Amino acid sequence: MPAKRMILASPRGFCAGVRHAVEMMDTVLRCCPPPIYCLRELVHNRQVVKGLEQRGVRFVADIHDVPGGACVMFSAHGVSPDIRQIARQRRLRVFDATCPFVTRLHTAVRSYVRQGCHVLLIGNRQHDEVSGVQGEAPDQVTVIGKLEEAAAVPVPDPKRVAAVTQTTLNLSDTQHVLDVLRQRFPELRTTPRSDICFATHHRQQSAREIARLADMVLVLGSSNSSNTNRLVEVCRKEGTPAELIARQSDIERIDIGSILTMGLTAGASTPDPFVGKIIARLQKEGFKEVVEHVTVEENVHFPLPRSLRLLQEKK
Ligand code: SF4
Numbered sequence: 371m372p373a374k375r376m377i378l379a380s381p382r383g384f385c386a387g388v389r390h391a392v393e394m395m396d397t398v399l400r401c402c403p404p405p406i407y408c409l410r411e412l413v414h415n416r417q418v419v420k421g422l423e424q425r426g427v428r429f430v431a432d433i434h435d436v437p438g439g440a441c442v443m444f445s446a447h448g449v450s451p452d453i454r455q456i457a458r459q460r461r462l463r464v465f466d467a468t469c470p471f472v473t474r475l476h477t478a479v480r481s482y483v484r485q486g487c488h489v490l491l492i493g494n495r496q497h498d499e500v501s502g503v504q505g506e507a508p509d510q511v512t513v514i515g516k517l518e519e520a521a522a523v524p525v526p527d528p529k530r531v532a533a534v535t536q537t538t539l540n541l542s543d544t545q546h547v548l549d550v551l552r553q554r555f556p557e558l559r560t561t562p563r564s565d566i567c568f569a570t571h572h573r574q575q576s577a578r579e580i581a582r583l584a585d586m587v588l589v590l591g592s593s594n595s596s597n598t599n600r601l602v603e604v605c606r607k608e609g610t611p612a613e614l615i616a617r618q619s620d621i622e623r624i625d626i627g628s629i630l631t632m633g634l635t636a637g638a639s640t641p642d643p644f645v646g647k648i649i650a651r652l653q654k655e656g657f658k659e660v661v662e663h664v665t666v667e668e669n670v671h672f673p674l675p676r677s678l679r680l681l682q683e684k685k
């Protein structure tokens with residue numbers, strides 16, 4: 371029987387923004403008195419959230435559910451200005467883990483709104499990042515979820531339109547939406563660099579490359595993780611079967627018996643220990659040879675905010 375092998379995409383798993391949010395929460399848990407609240411999921415990954423719950427973090431869906439004066443962390447996906455205002459009124463002690471790339475998107479939207487533009491935000495309306503960004507100016511920001519919406523969305527003044535995108539979208543699909551918008555609005559304003567972050571870009575590029583080499587790709591991550599779902603799509607677009615693996619038992623529902631080369635990647639919020647467990651499981655299934663496919667080296671790191679560094683020093 372021919373040897374089975376596994377190709378691991380690199381980079382895969384935790385991005386700089388997720389690592390930053392997890393490090394922040396870890397520091398808060400060590401330095402601040404419980405209970406610690408977190409507004410919505412810190413990052414979109416079940417294992418991470420469950421692990422934090424076991425350490426005492428209380429996840430809430432509404433800022434009003436955080437008792438006045440308590441410690442609360444804002445997730446990597448960011449929040450709207452309304453929520454910041456309510457937090458101030460309720461005198462909450464806020465630790466803000468918004469990823470700097472998401473903050474950059476908020477800044478761009480505010481700037482376009484100041485210029486009198488109507489902003490078209492390409493993204494998934496259900497996603498926390500999108501609702502936070504739209505909250506910058508709800509009457510001047512319209513979310514576009516699909517290509518067809520780009521072709522039909524009404525705007526008050528076709529000469530004053532800007533477009534921004536959620537940070538974790540599929541690069542090529544987003545380009546198609548932007549092309550339609552540019553045809554409709556020749557003076558469309560966009561940010562000089564793509565709003566899709568480097569980590570999303572790198573993981574998609576690497577997933578695409580391993581999809582070309584493998585018979586099947588397993589994408590590890592939670593089903594509510596935008597960038598994880600986009601990795602599945604990228605692989606399938608290459609004509610390679612791809613499956614999302616959210617928990618170890620998911621492997622059992624997939625027929626891997628005939629697969630000789632298995633590709634493996636992980637979304638930006640998928641922790642390494644989970645990736646390690648799936649690799650070990652596949653090795654037991656006969657995928658003994660493990661090859662790392664390095665597309666690009668990542669060396670981005672966001673330091674802890676000063677307030678947390680000071681807390682750490684006092685400990
Ligand atoms: S995927 Fe990109 S935008 Fe999202 S947390 Fe990671 S680095 Fe930040």
